Amino acid sequence: MINKTVANVREACEGIDDGMTFMLGGFGLCGIPENIINELVRRNVQGVTCISNNAGVDDFGLGLLLKKHQIKKMISSYVGENAEFERQMLSGEMEVELVPQGTLAQRCEAARTGIPAFFTPAGYGTEVAEGKETREFNGKMHIMERAFEADFSFVKAWKGDEAGNLIFKGTARNFNPAMCGAGKITVAEVEELVPAGELDPNHVHIPGIFVQRIFQGEKYEKRIEQLTVRKK
Amino acid sequence: MLDKNQIAQRIAKEVKDGYYVNLGIGIPTLVANFVRDDISVEFQSENGILGMGPFPYEGEEDPDLINAGKQTITALPGASFFDSAMSFGMIRGQHVDLTILGAMEVSQNGDIANWKIPGKMVKGMGGAMDLVASAENIIVAMMHTNRAGESKLLKECTLPLTGVACVKKIVSNLAVMEVRDGKFHLLERAPGVSVEEIQQATEGDLVVEGDIPEMKF
Numbered sequence: 001m002i003n004k005t006v007a008n009v010r011e012a013c014e015g016i017d018d019g020m021t022f023m024l025g026g027f028g029l030c031g032i033p034e035n036i037i038n039e040l041v042r043r044n045v046q047g048v049t050c051i052s053n054n055a056g057v058d059d060f061g062l063g064l065l066l067k068k069h070q071i072k073k074m075i076s077s078y079v080g081e082n083a084e085f086e087r088q089m090l091s092g093e094m095e096v097e098l099v100p101q102g103t104l105a106q107r108c109e110a111a112r113t114g115i116p117a118f119f120t121p122a123g124y125g126t127e128v129a130e131g132k133e134t135r136e137f138n139g140k141m142h143i144m145e146r147a148f149e150a151d152f153s154f155v156k157a158w159k160g161d162e163a164g165n166l167i168f169k170g171t172a173r174n175f176n177p178a179m180c181g182a183g184k185i186t187v188a189e190v191e192e193l194v195p196a197g198e199l200d201p202n203h204v205h206i207p208g209i210f211v212q213r214i215f216q217g218e219k220y221e222k223r224i225e226q227l228t229v230r231k232k
Numbered sequence: 233m234l235d236k237n238q239i240a241q242r243i244a245k246e247v248k249d250g251y252y253v254n255l256g257i258g259i260p261t262l263v264a265n266f267v268r269d270d271i272s273v274e275f276q277s278e279n280g281i282l283g284m285g286p287f288p289y290e291g292e293e294d295p296d297l298i299n300a301g302k303q304t305i306t307a308l309p310g311a312s313f314f315d316s317a318m319s320f321g322m323i324r325g326q327h328v329d330l331t332i333l334g335a336m337e338v339s340q341n342g343d344i345a346n347w348k349i350p351g352k353m354v355k356g357m358g359g360a361m362d363l364v365a366s367a368e369n370i371i372v373a374m375m376h377t378n379r380a381g382e383s384k385l386l387k388e389c390t391l392p393l394t395g396v397a398c399v400k401k402i403v404s405n406l407a408v409m410e411v412r413d414g415k416f417h418l419l420e421r422a423p424g425v426s427v428e429e430i431q432q433a434t435e436g437d438l439v440v441e442g443d444i445p446e447m448k449f
């Protein structure tokens with residue numbers, strides 16, 4: 001067993017630097033690496049590019065980095081929940097690349113699986129296709145999209161073991177698996193870190209080979225963005 | 233004229249037994265409330281669930297279980313979870329039978345615009361571009377006109393496009409229409425709405441053939 005554990009979030013974030021590109025898992029506030037985001041804020045790393053489906057809300061998730069103007073460029077599919085984001089984007093303070101959600105996921109998946117580029121029909125005939133190679137397959141037009149390149153992938157899982165194997169819970173899985181192994185270094189924070197041998201190998205979603213560092217997060221707020229319930 | 237719930241109710245009639253269905257945010261989400269309970273349908277939410285159920289009971293909400301609108305939901309028996317790459321693999325691979333989504337504008341050749349108003353609103357396309365580019369069967373739920381009374385069913389879209397030549401059917405507050413051969417074809421009228429009213433509210437070419445029946449629910 002190759003042990004991937006690090007003591008804490010500080011050790012897990014060794015080597016991060018200004019100007020780097022980070023991938024961050026999560027959909028809305030669901031399944032985001034909360035402890036790592038807090039550490040990025042604490043370290044005040046500057047001028048970073050973030051690849052993440054969303055940009056958090058004003059006072060949680062990546063919104064915390066936005067508020068401190070740490071993000072130079074954001075690559076996302078949907079950013080509608082964040083007023084400060086919209087302000088920085090429209091004023092030109094921050095660069096934004098909007099990517100169709102399936103293309104975003106596949107550009108991560110391609111990066112981790114050694115596929116430099118792929119063709120997708122998503123965005124053909126729209127501004128997303130501008131400047132991109134197009135090609136017809138089976139009578140349908142496609143555009144070429146490239147794999148992402150990132151310095152770090154930051155992901156969050158439900159359970160993990162010392163070997164870096166990961167299990168996700170519910171829809172908190174989202175972008176996290178596709179980002180594992182997509183960046184040069186993948187750091188996973190988990191709610192529960194267990195010794196090797198305690199996870200049933202049949203239940204592992206992401207094998208430890210895709211993870212370089214793993215630690216148990218100190219605490220999880222798991223904020224709900226839209227609480228919707230029905231009466232009993 | 234239909235309200236939002238009635239639009240959803242009419243669209244629900246298009247949902248057939250054995251369908252996997254992706255519902256967009258807004259009116260499309262309401263469709264789930266009106267699907268007949270004697271047929272088997274599974275709802276997909278592109279953030280990673282098949283077999284999405286209703287909102288949880290108070291106090292039973294799980295922050296790790298949400299839909300693409302970030303609302304807390306439940307998982308029905310037979311549900312499954314998966315990652316975003318697999319989710320859009322399902323969509324791109326045309327395994328989802330029906331996509332229902334909203335629109336700001338639709339053109340008579342089936343182009344759709346629903347993600348950006350230059351200089352005013354830029355929230356992003358989310359999964360909409362992937363959905364409209366790949367789905368075989370797309371129904372748009374929308375208001376026929378904007379707040380100023382201007383038609384949203386146009387010869388050509390004025391807003392940045394989400395997808396080209398992809399919309400097959402539209403259910404608006406006034407009518408059910410099919411998009412075929414570069415024209416809107418009127419199929420049904422909302423109760424109490426005349427063909428003339430629908431024609432007036434439609435900037436694009438509208439084909440009216442024979443008697444147009446009122447919608448039934």
